[in-house]
Amino acid sequence: MMPSEPKQLQEYKDIICSSDFLVDVIEKLAEIMRELNIKDYSLSGGAVYQIVWNYKLSQGLQYGLGDLDVVYYDNCLSEEKEAYAQDRVREHLAYQKYPVEVTNQARVHLWNKSMHHVESNSLTSLEDAIASWMPLCACVGIRKTEEGLLVIAPYGLDDIFNLTVRPNNKPEKSQTVYNQKVLKWSELWRDLTVIPW
Numbered sequence: 001m002m003p004s005e006p007k008q009l010q011e012y013k014d015i016i017c018s019s020d021f022l023v024d025v026i027e028k029l030a031e032i033m034r035e036l037n038i039k040d041y042s043l044s045g046g047a048v049y050q051i052v053w054n055y056k057l058s059q060g061l062q063y064g065l066g067d068l069d070v071v072y073y074d075n076c077l078s079e080e081k082e083a084y085a086q087d088r089v090r091e092h093l094a095y096q097k098y099p100v101e102v103t104n105q106a107r108v109h110l111w112n113k114s115m116h117h118v119e120s121n122s123l124t125s126l127e128d129a130i131a132s133w134m135p136l137c138a139c140v141g142i143r144k145t146e147e148g149l150l151v152i153a154p155y156g157l158d159d160i161f162n163l164t165v166r167p168n169n170k171p172e173k174s175q176t177v178y179n180q181k182v183l184k185w186s187e188l189w190r191d192l193t194v195i196p197w
Helices: 005-016 020-035 046-056 079-092 106-117 126-130 175-188
Strands: 039-043 068-072 098-103 141-145 148-152
Touching: 005 046, 005 141, 005 148, 020 039, 020 046, 020 068, 020 079, 020 126, 020 141, 039 046, 039 126, 046 068, 068 126, 079 098, 079 175, 098 106
Parallel strands: 068 098
Antiparallel strands: 039 068, 039 141, 141 148
């Protein structure tokens, strides 16, 4: 894993904590995950990397946000258990306006096969899952711990702070999906530097 520079990591945490909305979501998420006894989880997706783009470009911090992505890792592959966790997390975060996606990353290879007819390796941990996402700037997750805000960023934070979007060229990743994301984001954040596939 590529650690972020301490100064950059602190700046990232400061940006996250400058959003009352995100601070509240992180707190509420910690509450419900404790209730569900899910320790290995994170808030991920656009909420935790696009906020840096917005901060650097002097946009509203939630500009461009479409939903909240909550991911966790549980070796129990029960579809019913995942559905229960999804329902409880969504209920707990229903006070805010954004849709909430909740995914057990240990089950991703199963729904890749059933929904997309794509064979993929099973993910071995939450960190392994986060490192597999597209593009690299999206490979970040955060959660509240007793010590403060924990940041999981396998490739560091440079791309986020540099407004750089680059592909994660893992074999199972899709160039089409990457290009679709890039097209959408380039319309919303015109200062992004996009690295072609």
